[in-house]
Amino acid sequence: MYQELIDHIRKFVALTDAEAEVLPGYIQVHSIKKKAYLLKEGQVCRWNYFVGKGCLRMFCINEKGTEQITQFGIENWWLSDYMSFDRQTASGFNIQAIEDAEVYAIAYEQQAALFTALPQMESYFRIVFQKAYAAWQVRLKYLYDFSKEENYLHFTGSFPGFVQRIPQYMLASYLGFTPEYLSELRKKHT
């Protein structure tokens, strides 16, 4: 319990065992069944989630009524709609479990208290967000620089294990094209 989170925090900042015991006062554990929703479009996003086990997806519904996946959340990754979370306004996203999952969740109202109790958590999140933003810059470079075919090859080459965990149509949605075209690419590349 809390072990995945504690391990992750200790990769970036110091945290004594005594301090780690304080975490449950500010961060909850939620067990999520496959297909359950952690956030629905139109709601105010109350939680910032850390994935301990399992896999989440974040998506929105476009004007044609199809789901558009923008992010996956896997083990050791923080996921939330940060615009909605930060401003406590209605979200334009959905977050759903695509496997049974165990997540650690910080409520919006408890965030400030956590930073007061454990100031190094402020530092931890500074580092986490900086790295997440850095990863985004790289992702955007690929998105713009390469064709959809090249993006597919790059992604499957980089995360072969992950690709097998999710249905093809979700991969297609994440990469920004149709399941039909993905099928064509798969045939082409044996």
Place this chain on the structure above:
Amino acid sequence: MYQELIDHIRKFVALTDAEAEVLPGYIQVHSIKKKAYLLKEGQVCRWNYFVGKGCLRMFCINEKGTEQITQFGIENWWLSDYMSFDRQTASGFNIQAIEDAEVYAIAYEQQAALFTALPQMESYFRIVFQKAYAAWQVRLKYLYDFSKEENYLHFTGSFPGFVQRIPQYMLASYLGFTPEYLSELRKKHT
């Protein structure tokens, strides 16, 4: 001097006048001429830049040899290649001034000392990065959800003043299409 930066910091955390006087010990001011480079592909990114005046662009060169703009940096915005900055590895990006600019720059080696001297700066950057990441999530939603035409209309509608500051071909590059197609869109929408 330092006023734009101090004002920005004070939007998010407390900073006394005495503390503000410490900033020049850790953060430098650079005056940049139009077209000058702040970072070139292949270099290690040493600096994290805050734009006080002027406008920067971040771009990479794709395999066809054309420039692909991924971000602009305008007043009150932090800009850097955070992957290269964080890991001190070779960058895949260029950063260039597209107007004469005045920027505040934190060197990689001074970052830790700044956070020790002014712990609230850690909190400030946590907030800055969280908001930048939130803005990215929204940008990605638009990128995937809408056609290039809709993206063009949305961007020009949202930032009419900014669009007039930059050449058309840079706008086309940022939005992910060709100057020729942008020209077509402009004609179509009077």
Place this chain on the structure above:
DNA sequence: CGGTCTCTTGACGGAGTTCAAAGCTAGTGG
């Protein structure tokens, strides 16, 4: 002024979408 950027125009081509239908797979209940 003259030359180099920048923007426009139009013809053509191709990457990727849409639609419809058929084949598969996996979960569920009996």
Place this chain on the structure above:
DNA sequence: CCACTAGCTTTGAACTCCGTCAAGAGACCG
């Protein structure tokens, strides 16, 4: 543990958005 069904994946044909290429017209700076 099997059978049935709903959801997932594949196929193929028609179509369309947008890129490429080439050439000309402005616009800006020295």
